[in-house]
Amino acid sequence: MSEKLTDLAFMRGLVNNDNAKLAKYITMFLKATPTMLNTIDNAYLVQDWETIKVTSHSLKPQLSYMGIKQLEEVIKTIEFNAGQKMNLDKMPELIAKLKTDCKTAMAELEEDLKSLS
Amino acid sequence: MESKKEYTLFIVDDDPMQLEMLKDHLSKFKNFTIRTYATGEEALVHLHEKPSIIILDYNLNSAVKEAKNGLDILKLIKQEAPDTEVVMLSGQEKIEVAVNIMKYGAFDYVVKNESSFYRAENALFNIIRRFKLVREAKLFKRLAMIFAIGFVLLLIVIGILYFTGHIRNDASWV
Numbered sequence: 001m002s003e004k005l006t007d008l009a010f011m012r013g014l015v016n017n018d019n020a021k022l023a024k025y026i027t028m029f030l031k032a033t034p035t036m037l038n039t040i041d042n043a044y045l046v047q048d049w050e051t052i053k054v055t056s057h058s059l060k061p062q063l064s065y066m067g068i069k070q071l072e073e074v075i076k077t078i079e080f081n082a083g084q085k086m087n088l089d090k091m092p093e094l095i096a097k098l099k100t101d102c103k104t105a106m107a108e109l110e111e112d113l114k115s116l117s
Numbered sequence: 118m119e120s121k122k123e124y125t126l127f128i129v130d131d132d133p134m135q136l137e138m139l140k141d142h143l144s145k146f147k148n149f150t151i152r153t154y155a156t157g158e159e160a161l162v163h164l165h166e167k168p169s170i171i172i173l174d175y176n177l178n179s180a181v182k183e184a185k186n187g188l189d190i191l192k193l194i195k196q197e198a199p200d201t202e203v204v205m206l207s208g209q210e211k212i213e214v215a216v217n218i219m220k221y222g223a224f225d226y227v228v229k230n231e232s233s234f235y236r237a238e239n240a241l242f243n244i245i246r247r248f249k250l251v252r253e254a255k256l257f258k259r260l261a262m263i264f265a266i267g268f269v270l271l272l273i274v275i276g277i278l279y280f281t282g283h284i285r286n287d288a289s290w291v
Contacts, residue, residue, distance in 0.1 A: 010231050014142065021141060028134040057208050058132050058179040061229045065138070 005105045007067030008112060014065075023116045026109050029062055033106060037099055040078075044095055052082035052091075068105050074098055123148040124169040124245070129160045130206065131177045131184065135229070139172065142234045146241060156181055157190030164194070168201055170244055172237055174229075175207035175214070188218060195222045202247075204240045206233065 008022070015021040036059045043051035056079040063071050078094050081087045126149045130136040136153050144151060152168070154160040156177050171194060175187035185193075191203055202224040207214060215226040225240040227233050278284045 014138070014234060025134060025138060028137065032134060054176065054179050057176055060208055061233075062132070062134055064230060065134075 004108055005068055005070055005101060006108045006112070007069070010067055011065060019116045023113055025065070026113050026116070029066055030106055030109060030113070032062070033059070033102055037102055040095060040098070044091060049082040049085055049088075053079055056082065063102075063105075066105065066109065068101065071098060071101050071105075074101075122150045124248075125150045125152065125166055126241070127152050127154060127160050127163070127168045127171040127173075129154045129157055129171060129177065129187075129190070130174040131155050131179045131181070132174070135174070139234065139237065143172075143238065143241065145238075149241075156184040157187065157193075158185060161190065161193055161197070164198055164201075167198065169248065170202045170204065170224075170241060172204045172206055173223075175205055175209060175218070188221065191218065191221050191223055202244045204237060204244075206237065 011022055011025060015025075036055050039055045040052055040059075043049075043055070056075050060072075060075045060079065063075055074094055074097050077087075078091065078098065081091060081094070124146075126143065126146070128136060128139050128143070128151065130139065130153075133155070136155070140151055140153055143149065152163065152166070154163070157173065160171065160173075173187045173190060173194075177186060177190070178184045187205055187207070191205065194201055194203055199222075203222070204225045204227060205218045205223045206227050206229055207218075208229040218226050224244055225236075227236045227240065275284070
């Protein structure tokens with residue numbers, strides 16, 4: 001069995017194992033993340049690096065709170081590259097990785113959410 | 118009915134999840150009334166509520182593109198409400214950003230990561246401690262002033278009594 005991408009240990013500690021709060025935050029993450037990924041995707045199509053920088057900056061702490069360690073470097077690199085307008089040829093690959101892993105992470109969180117209710 | 122609380126805390130962040138998490142985490146401070154805002158401009162409109170502390174995100178333009186950043190809002194807060202303490206929250210780990218923020222009067226600078234909730238909490242403890250020290254210092258100053266005025270009045274009364282002959286200039290007791 002493959003290892004999970006998400007790790008809710010930090011969140012559980014923060015909310016003191018309050019399942020209602022945990023469910024509230026997971027729901028907020030599940031609602032916000034697809035919109036942010038969409039924004040990054042659309043911004044890439046028009047080479048709007050400022051929007052990519054701002055959106056990836058907002059997404060960064062949320063990925064960290066959900067324990068998605070695998071994407072920490074990816075999101076930092078996207079933000080940095082967009083901000084500096086450098087290594088832009090790497091962006092499609094990085095954005096694709098972000099989207100794929102976020103999709104997997106969100107599926108895991110959907111399952112966690114079910115177990116919380 | 119909501120009881121009167123000692124302090125008002127504003128939390129300003131354009132990320133609804135961060136805002137909610139921080140508000141929930143800091144609601145353990147029972148003597149705080151907490152208000153949340155998505156932009157600095159919204160918080161400035163409510164500055165007449167005299168917040169004791171404002172936790173302010175540095176980047177505030179993810180939802181409203183033209184929203185001012187945290188540093189510009191910090192400068193405006195310090196102009197309009199210099200006694201309000203500001204804790205800046207940021208996803209940026211650049212030292213020059215932190216130095217600049219402190220230069221403009223922020224009480225503390227907290228990097229947004231897993232420890233930010235505990236660091237923000239710690240900053241609130243430190244600010245409350247400072248508020249208490251300032252209050253005690255003011256009380257001490259007032260007491261010292263009352264004592265000094267009392268002492269001067271006593272000297273004046275003794276002087277009047279002396280010069281009107283009610284107190285004899287008699288050194289026979291020496």
